[in-house]
Amino acid sequence: MGAVMGTFSSLQTKQRRPSKDKIEDELEMTMVCHRPEGLEQLEAQTNFTKRELQVLYRGFKNECPSGVVNEETFKQIYAQFFPHGDASMYAHYLFHTFDTTQTGSVKFEDFVTALSILLRGTVHEKLRWTFNLYDINKDGYINKEEMMDIVKAIYDMMGKYTYPVLKEDTPRQHVDVFFQKMDKNKDGIVTLDEFLESCQEDDNIMRSLQLFQNVM
C-alpha cells in the first residue's frame, strides 16, 4: 500500500512541475544578449585603434557569447591567473570598479573603457581609476578599513606558500605604511587630491605606471 501511495504522489508532482518549468525555459531562451555600440563610436570614446578594438571584441565575444560578463565568470577568469592563492576578493573589487553603472554585469563598453584608461590613459586618469578601486563604497574617501580589505585581498592572491612566511599583521603593517605616505593631513582618510598628490611625488609609482604601456 505504501508503494501505491507513493506512485500516486509522484504522479501528482509530475503534473505540477511542467508549468513551472515552462516559464523558466522561456526566460532562459530570451537570454540576455548585448550588442555593443558601433565600432566608430567606441574608437572615438577610447584610445584604441579599430584593429585593436576588433581583436579585443573577438576575444571578449568568444569568452562571453552573450556579450556580458557576470561576477562569477569574472572571478573564475581572474582566478586562472593566480593559481597559487585565492583571487576572488580582489576580483570582486575589480568587478565593481569595472562595472561603473553598478548593474552587476560588465558589458564590452565598460570593459574597453576601463582598459583604455589603464593602458592608454593619462597618469591622472590611471590614478583616479586606482582611487576608485580602493574606494570600495564609492563615497569619495579611502579609509583604513577599505584599504585593509584591499590589501588583504591582494595578499590572499599570494596563497599559502610564500617566502617569507606570511604573518598575521603583515597586511596591517602594509596599510599603515601606505597611510603614512598618502594621508597628508593625518585625518585617517585619504581623499582623491591627497592620493593624486602623494602618488605624483613618488618616483617609483610614476615609473611603474608606464609599465603596462605595451600590453596590447
Place this chain on the structure above:
Amino acid sequence: MAAGVATWLPFARAAAVGWLPLAQQPLPPAPGVKASRGDEVLVVNVSGRRFETWKNTLDRYPDTLLGSSEKEFFYDADSGEYFFDRDPDMFRHVLNFYRTGRLHCPRQECIQAFDEELAFYGLVPELVGDCCLEEYRDRKKENAERLAEDEEAEQAGDGPSLPAGSSLRQRLWRAFENPHTSTAALVFYYVTGFFIAVSVIANVVETIPCRGPARRPPREQPCGERFPLAFFCMDTACVLIFTGEYLLRLFAAPSRCRFLRSVMSLIDVVAILPYYIGLLVPKNEDVSGAFVTLRVFRVFRIFKFSRHSQGLRILGYTLKSCASELGFLLFSLTMAIIIFATVMFYAEKGTNKTNFTSIPAAFWYTIVTMTTLGYGDMVPSTIAGKIFGSICSLSGVLVIALPVPVIVSNFSRIYHQNQRADKRRAQQKVRLARIRLAKSGTTNAFLQYKQNGGLEDSSSGEEQVLCVRNRSAFEQQHHHLLHCLEKTTCHEFTDELTFSEALGAVSLGGRTSRSTSVSSQPVGPGSLLSSCCPRRAKRRAIRLANSTASVSRGSMQELDTLAGLRRSPAPQSRSSLNAKPHDSLDLNCDSRDFVAAIISIPTPPANTPDESQPSSPGGGGSGASSTLRNSSLGTPCLLPETVKISSL
C-alpha cells in the same frame, strides 16, 4: 590553462595598475615582447585541406602544439603555411576545440585514431567536452577490454606467467585466488569444496531420526546422538581442513589487515569458531544450551561456497546494492501490517476466545494473510473482522506483487549502473588528478622559471639561459604579472617544500643549510635599497643561519654598503639560487665590467643588490662545499651588470 585565458591576459595585466600605489618595491619592467603585427590569419594545411584561422585563436591554448612555438617546426616558408601530414577530418575537431573551447568526439571514427591525433596535437583526452565524454569513455573502455581479453586469451594459451622470482607466498596467494592456474590449486579447490559439502550434509543428517536397533520401545533418536563419535570425527576433520585453509590464506595474503577485514574471511571464522568454542566450553548443563545455539552457526559454512560460485557472489553484491529498494519495501510492508493488525485487533476485540489477543498477535495474522499464505490458525469471526480481513488479503496481493517486478528490474538496472558508476568514479578521480596536474604545471611554471633565472632583464640578452629565451610571449607576460604581485607584497611565491622548511626554520630558530629552490629577487632600477625588504632580508638571514649569523649579517651589511656606493641606474641585478656554476662562467662580458661573486653561505640571497664582494672572508668558509669566485670588484661603472649570488 583553461579556455581562452590568453585573451584575458591583457586585462589582468591592466588590472595590476591597482597594485601600484601599494607596492613598496619598484615593479619590474615589462618584458619586451617583439612588436606583433596585430592579428593575422594563419593557414594550416593538413594533407592538402587548407584551414584558416586567426593567430589569436591558436594562441588561446599555449600548451598545445598549435598554440606554442612547436608549430614553427611545421612551417613551410615557401608556401607560407603550416603543413601537417595528418588526417584532415580529425583536424577539424582539433581546430574546433580552439575555436569553441570544447573538444567533441567524432562518432564514426575509431577511438584509437582519435586518441593518437589528440596526442600529436598536444591535447589531453580529458578535455573532451561533457556532451561527448561518456560515449568517448565507453568506447575507449570497450576497446581496452577487448584488447585485454585478447591478451588474456593469449596468456592463458601460453600458460600463466609468474615473475620468476616470486616467493612462495605470492605463488600460494595466486593459487588460492585463481585455482585454474595449477593442478595442485585445482585439487585443493575441489577438496575444500567437497569438505564444505560434507560438513553441511553432516549437519543436516545429524538431525534425522534414525531408528535404533531393535530397542523396545523403538526410540527415535536423531542420528547425531546415535553415532556421536562418527559425527564428531567428521566435524573435526572438516574443521581441521577449514582451519588449515584459513591459516594458509592468512599467510599468503599480500595485505593481512585487508584480508582479515574481508567478508570471506569473516565467514570462514564464523564457520569454524563454534567448534573451538565447543571444545573449550566444559560440558555442563548451564552452558550447553548456549552451546547448542552455537551449532546453528555451523550452517554458515554453506556461505563458503561463494568462493566457489561466481553467481552467489554476484547475488550477494546485488542485494547489497539494492538495499535501499528492499528497505523501502520492508518499510511499506511494515506500515501496512501495523495498520491492518490494529484494525483487525479492534474489530475482533469483542469476541470471546479470540486469537487476536493483542496487536502484535494480530501481526502474524496480517502477514500470513497479506502474503496469501493463509495458514488458518487465526481466523476473524466478526463481520467487521471478515470485511477487513478480505481487504487485507486483496491489498496484500497488490503490495507484494507490485514491487517485485520493480525490484527485479531495479536489480538489473542498479547492477549495471553500479558497474558503470564505479568505473566512472574511478575515472573521475584520474581525470581530475590529470587536470590538476596540468594546472599545477602552470603553478610550478613560474617557480621553475624563477629557478632557471628567468627574471633577468632582457637587455642583457646574451646571458639569458636558453630555456628562458624560448618562452612564449604569453608566458613572459604572465610571469611578469606574477612577479609584480610578488614585488607589491614583498613576498615570494614558493612551493610547499620550501614553505614547510621555512616554517620549520622559524620554529627551530636555526638552520645551517638550506637546499631550497627559492630563487631570485630582481631589484628594480635605481632603488637598490628598497625600504621594507632589507630589514626582512636581515630577519631572514638571522632566522635561517644562526650558526653563521655573524657571517651572513656581515655579508648583508657588506652588500648594503656596496650598494650605497653605487648609485648607478643599473637595471636588473639578478640573484638566483642554484644557478649552475658554468652558467656564470660562460657569461661573456668584459671582466672588468662584470662582477660575479658566488657566495656559498647558507643564507638566502639578498633582496638588496647583489653586488660583487671583494674577498669576503666569511663567504667561503661557512660550511658549504664549493665556493666559486669570479673576478674581482671592478670600479663602479654605469654599464649594466649582472651579478649572481647563489648559495649551495
